[in-house]
Amino acid sequence: MIIYDQHVHTSFSFDSNEKMEDYMKLAGQDFVSTEHLEFNNPEVQNHDSIPDYTKYVAEIERLKKATGKRVHKGIEIGMSAGQADKIKDYLAHHTFDIKLLSFHQDGTKDFGSNMVSHLDPLQVTDQYYQLMWKGINEFHDADVLAHFDYGVRRLSLTSGQFSTTAGVLLTNIFKVAIQNNLAFELNTKSMYKYHNIGLYDYAIEIYKQLGGKRYTIGSDAHDATHYEDHFRDALDMLKAHDIHHINVYRQGAMTVVPIDDIPEDL
Ligand SMILES: [Zn+2]
Numbered sequence: 001m002i003i004y005d006q007h008v009h010t011s012f013s014f015d016s017n018e019k020m021e022d023y024m025k026l027a028g029q030d031f032v033s034t035e036h037l038e039f040n041n042p043e044v045q046n047h048d049s050i051p052d053y054t055k056y057v058a059e060i061e062r063l064k065k066a067t068g069k070r071v072h073k074g075i076e077i078g079m080s081a082g083q084a085d086k087i088k089d090y091l092a093h094h095t096f097d098i099k100l101l102s103f104h105q106d107g108t109k110d111f112g113s114n115m116v117s118h119l120d121p122l123q124v125t126d127q128y129y130q131l132m133w134k135g136i137n138e139f140h141d142a143d144v145l146a147h148f149d150y151g152v153r154r155l156s157l158t159s160g161q162f163s164t165t166a167g168v169l170l171t172n173i174f175k176v177a178i179q180n181n182l183a184f185e186l187n188t189k190s191m192y193k194y195h196n197i198g199l200y201d202y203a204i205e206i207y208k209q210l211g212g213k214r215y216t217i218g219s220d221a222h223d224a225t226h227y228e229d230h231f232r233d234a235l236d237m238l239k240a241h242d243i244h245h246i247n248v249y250r251q252g253a254m255t256v257v258p259i260d261d262i263p264e265d266l
Contacts, residue, residue, distance in 0.1 A: 003246045005228045007218020008033045012056050014049040016222040026227045034074035039083045043110050053094050072097035072250045078104045084139040098249035101142035103132045111151040121155040122165050129169035140180040143249045144216050147187035153194040159202050174207050183214035183247050188230040204241050214247040
């Protein structure tokens with residue numbers, strides 16, 4: 001089985017207008033989208049962003065028939081303080097093949113918004129990982145810890161500044177992630193659009209040395225032009241860290257897929 005993008009947004013997410021069928025032309029035999037679930041979302045005046053599950057499942061069924069491909073259901077769970085019970089209740093009533101766990105916001109601001117770039121970078125970094133530490137202890141029922149660096153995407157930190165400010169917290173966060181079988185996501189948008197490759201080199205080693213063994217690659221595409229963006233680069237990064245597999249999630253099961261034989265032209 002070949003690997004495929006495991007972090008993708010379509011028009012079922014509040015911040016994407018891309019039709020699922022526009023990705024299908026690019027997808028191999030398998031496709032998954034991971035739509036935003038974000039309660040109290042500051043990006044939309046603190047409304048709840050919830051995918052229309054009934055329409056989502058109907059569109060997946062339609063595309064499965066139309067294309068003959070396997071189309072899986074995914075969600076990107078935005079966890080923030082006080083949301084754990086709402087999230088658990090939602091997940092108790094909606095099934096997914098893959099669940100990403102993300103930390104985007106603090107109730108008043110999304111850390112991806114432009115205004116964050118005007119704040120004190122070390123304060124933002126400390127605040128973000130304090131939130132993640134608290135949040136992952138409250139809720140960790142997911143498959144993947146997505147973009148561990150989301151809160152620092154808008155900042156320019158050296159690896160040294162990052163490790164001094166967030167290294168201990170991130171280590172403790174990864175311990176909880178590993179205890180709960182959460183995979184480490186190589187988020188190629190963070191790595192190549194927001195230039196955080198250095199932070200990924202640093203964090204992969206921590207996750208690995210703590211005993212973490214699960215990895216995914218996700219483009220975080222919000223339109224089809226970014227589908228599987230920089231996948232070859234991310235595979236090469238894994239191999240440079242002596243990691244030779246990817247973990248693939250579907251139908252409640254996890255599969256380990258070797259990556260050494262994946263063709264160069266992926
Ligand atoms: Zn996200």
